[in-house]
Amino acid sequence: MNNKVNFTIDDKECTSTSDKYIVEAARENGVYIPTLCNYDGVKPAGSCRVCTVKVNKRYLTACTTPIAEGMEIEVNTTDLQDFRNAVVELLFTEGNHFCPACEKSGNCELQALAYKFQIMAPRFPFQFNERYIDASNPKIYHDHNRCILCKRCIRVVKDDKGKSVFAFENRARQIRINFDSKLGEVLTDELAEKAMEVCPVGSILVKGKGFKDPIGTRKFDHTPIDKIVIPEKQNI
Amino acid sequence: MPKKITIEPVTRVEGHGKVTIHMDDSNQVVQSRLHIVEFRGFERFIQGRPYWEAPVLVQRLCGICPVSHHLAAAKAMDEIVGAGTGDGLTPTGEKMRRLMHYGQIFQSHALHFFHLASPDMLFGIEADPNIRNIIGVALEHQDLAVQGVMMRKFGQEVIQATAGKKIHGTGAIPGGMNKSLTPEERDSFLLGKDPLNVDKMIEWSLGALDFFKSYHSQNRELVDNFANFPSSHLSLVRKDGAMDLYHGVLRAVDAEGKKILHDVDYQKYYEYIGEEVRSWSYMKFPFLKEYGKEKGWYRVGPLARMNTADFIPTPLAQKEHEIFRAYTNGKPNGMSMHMHWARLIEILHSAEMMKELLYDPDITGDQLVTKGNKQYEGVGLIEAPRGTLFHHYRINEDDQIDMANLIVSTTNNNTPMNLAVESVAKDYMNGHAVISEGMMNAVEVAIRAYDPCLSCATHALGKMPLEIKILDKSGNILDKKRSS
Ligand code: SF4
Numbered sequence: 001m002n003n004k005v006n007f008t009i010d011d012k013e014c015t016s017t018s019d020k021y022i023v024e025a026a027r028e029n030g031v032y033i034p035t036l037c038n039y040d041g042v043k044p045a046g047s048c049r050v051c052t053v054k055v056n057k058r059y060l061t062a063c064t065t066p067i068a069e070g071m072e073i074e075v076n077t078t079d080l081q082d083f084r085n086a087v088v089e090l091l092f093t094e095g096n097h098f099c100p101a102c103e104k105s106g107n108c109e110l111q112a113l114a115y116k117f118q119i120m121a122p123r124f125p126f127q128f129n130e131r132y133i134d135a136s137n138p139k140i141y142h143d144h145n146r147c148i149l150c151k152r153c154i155r156v157v158k159d160d161k162g163k164s165v166f167a168f169e170n171r172a173r174q175i176r177i178n179f180d181s182k183l184g185e186v187l188t189d190e191l192a193e194k195a196m197e198v199c200p201v202g203s204i205l206v207k208g209k210g211f212k213d214p215i216g217t218r219k220f221d222h223t224p225i226d227k228i229v230i231p232e233k234q235n236i
Numbered sequence: 237m238p239k240k241i242t243i244e245p246v247t248r249v250e251g252h253g254k255v256t257i258h259m260d261d262s263n264q265v266v267q268s269r270l271h272i273v274e275f276r277g278f279e280r281f282i283q284g285r286p287y288w289e290a291p292v293l294v295q296r297l298c299g300i301c302p303v304s305h306h307l308a309a310a311k312a313m314d315e316i317v318g319a320g321t322g323d324g325l326t327p328t329g330e331k332m333r334r335l336m337h338y339g340q341i342f343q344s345h346a347l348h349f350f351h352l353a354s355p356d357m358l359f360g361i362e363a364d365p366n367i368r369n370i371i372g373v374a375l376e377h378q379d380l381a382v383q384g385v386m387m388r389k390f391g392q393e394v395i396q397a398t399a400g401k402k403i404h405g406t407g408a409i410p411g412g413m414n415k416s417l418t419p420e421e422r423d424s425f426l427l428g429k430d431p432l433n434v435d436k437m438i439e440w441s442l443g444a445l446d447f448f449k450s451y452h453s454q455n456r457e458l459v460d461n462f463a464n465f466p467s468s469h470l471s472l473v474r475k476d477g478a479m480d481l482y483h484g485v486l487r488a489v490d491a492e493g494k495k496i497l498h499d500v501d502y503q504k505y506y507e508y509i510g511e512e513v514r515s516w517s518y519m520k521f522p523f524l525k526e527y528g529k530e531k532g533w534y535r536v537g538p539l540a541r542m543n544t545a546d547f548i549p550t551p552l553a554q555k556e557h558e559i560f561r562a563y564t565n566g567k568p569n570g571m572s573m574h575m576h577w578a579r580l581i582e583i584l585h586s587a588e589m590m591k592e593l594l595y596d597p598d599i600t601g602d603q604l605v606t607k608g609n610k611q612y613e614g615v616g617l618i619e620a621p622r623g624t625l626f627h628h629y630r631i632n633e634d635d636q637i638d639m640a641n642l643i644v645s646t647t648n649n650n651t652p653m654n655l656a657v658e659s660v661a662k663d664y665m666n667g668h669a670v671i672s673e674g675m676m677n678a679v680e681v682a683i684r685a686y687d688p689c690l691s692c693a694t695h696a697l698g699k700m701p702l703e704i705k706i707l708d709k710s711g712n713i714l715d716k717k718r719s720s
């Protein structure tokens with residue numbers, strides 16, 4: 001049963017229904033909470049921590065926490081903003097992100113967040129981790145230098161029997177995304193396109209697609225990421 | 237006691253050059269060398285990248301003429317996607333690429349002439365560097381300074397409309413382009429408010445030529461004799477011998493004007509051109525294989541192109557080409573300072589070409605890309621502002637680049653730049669143990685004539701930070717001078 005719930009965001013009175021996660025409830029009330037691994041319509045994974053907020057003084061991820069009556073939520077406080085910046089900066093230093101030559105530039109959510117947060121340079125040292133490129137699939141070019149392990153591909157890209165095409169392999173620092181080699185072989189054009197679209201960064205690319213979108217027509221060329229999630233007129 | 241003079245920039249981190257001049261006991265120049273730190277790294281770190289990324293990645297080599305790298309790589313990738321060499325693109329694809337390229341030649345040459353070269357001409361090469369710079373030009377010759385800025389702006393706007401961005405755009409993709417012009421964009425260049433329209437650009441290009449010619453008539457001695465030496469010349473030309481800065485066959489002529497490379501297809505450039513490594517420079521020395529390492533060197537760039545082309549296919553520039561050729565009785569012109577003259581003729585040609593392309597209905601067409609059977613190797617050549625630029629790639633079965641070889645324009649001009657510096661060193665240093673301001677300026681002017689893509693050559697508003705040292709055999713400093 002979806003009950004009406006009352007809560008506050010940064011001291012503002014808000015209402016929503018109990019079937020929502022905090023991110024969605026906030027959006028309904030015109031408040032943008034940055035997200036990265038979250039993908040509309042799929043079960044949240046809570047893997048990136050970009051959506052961290054404080055609920056009744058405790059840190060929680062807004063994409064995985066259902067909204068509840070009486071919650072006092074903090075979103076845009078200085079320490080939370082700094083925390084989110086730090087998460088994005090860590091992602092930039094952990095992988096090898098070379099935006100100037102990446103075809104996802106302008107359509108990349110990680111880049112869009114960095115612009116939104118006005119990150120000039122990360123505060124952490126670059127790791128220069130050795131990552132590999134898997135170009136063996138005829139349709140997909142998989143660049144692990146750019147993977148942020150958000151699990152979106154695993155959660156979204158499935159064959160008609162509902163089996164995931166992508167999966168994690170290894171553990172801890174060695175963890176990475178891999179293809180199911182059998183499913184990878186029979187990947188349809190449609191699923192390949194879907195995988196590229198779903199990947200928030202330029203890790204999964206459809207081969208030969210290249211720089212098809214001229215500069216000026218890309219997703220974030222004229223609209224910052226928060227305004228895409230919550231268009232200007234509704235934003236508070 | 238033999239001495240070694242070193243001229244080096246004081247404060248550049250990358251792309252810096254230094255000059256060493258070796259002298260004997262009686263203060264005669266024995267040899268001079270220009271050392272350049274160059275960007276070979278790109279050829280290594282592009283390995284493993286997907287082929288379609290090359291045109292966008294490799295242009296980061298340069299902030300002055302990235303479009304040249306963007307287009308040379310895209311031409312190589314045309315081969316790889318089976319769109320053929322140069323003429324396989326759709327009319328819109330090819331014309332948009334050409335428009336981008338002429339915009340780029342126009343802005344790069346304008347930058348060089350107005351901002352970097354004109355101070356030397358207006359104030360004389362022996363003038364105080366504090367006046368001899370673009371600020372000096374702005375203060376004393378406001379009209380010229382404004383023209384320089386506006387011509388550069390026009391070229392940059394053309395680049396933006398074709399490539400998507402003024403610097404480091406993404407317009408050229410394997411097999412074509414990702415955009416064409418909208419009618420509004422086209423009209424803004426044709427009918428834009430003065431001075432930002434193509435007719436004004438043509439008028440100003442002619443004005444700049446007049447400026448040079450009057451300078452030349454008053455300084456014939458200097459302009460004709462400064463770093464003047466015979467050489468072979470190499471460039472692309474159109475199949476019928478016309479100047480073509482975007483595409484063509486490779487031609488070289490010797491100092492007498494005899495063809496020594498006969499309009500060959502550039503896909504096999506390595507059969508004709510070798511690259512020599514010398515221990516004292518990071519930059520290779522290319523040469524025509526048939527003539528060997530000693531004799532096979534050549535010049536590239538605006539001067540070379542004037543010498544290789546039979547004619548220029550736009551009327552105003554053609555007239556100027558005729559005057560240029562007549563000056564040396566139809567023989568190749570070896571005068572380094574005439575590079576400025578040649579550059580101005582190319583500015584005019586580019587402006588005329590832009591006008592022609594803007595009036596062409598294909599420029600707003602929507603057939604942008606051609607594809608054919610995939611190939612595993614591609615070579616793309618283009619006449620960059622500074623000369624012939626070579627890009628050569630091989631890819632593997634998985635679409636990854638596994639070999640890249642680039643010969644940039646400045647590398648092609650390596651030997652000529654060394655000779656230009658040597659010629660100047662002899663003129664100014666023979667018999668002198670002390671370095672004069674004039675000597676330092678002259679070396680700078682000689683290097684600048686080639687407009688090399690070293691950051692020092694374009695540094696600090698036309699002032700190269702130079703340091704000259706005279707050293708004895710054991711490395712003790714006998715004399716030392718800084719230019720700024
Ligand atoms: S490949 Fe893309 S979608 Fe998949 S985990 Fe990595 S970043 Fe996320």
Ligand code: FES
Pocket residue numbers: 034035036037038045046047048049050051052061062063064
């Ligand atoms: S968006 Fe909530 S953890 Fe990633």
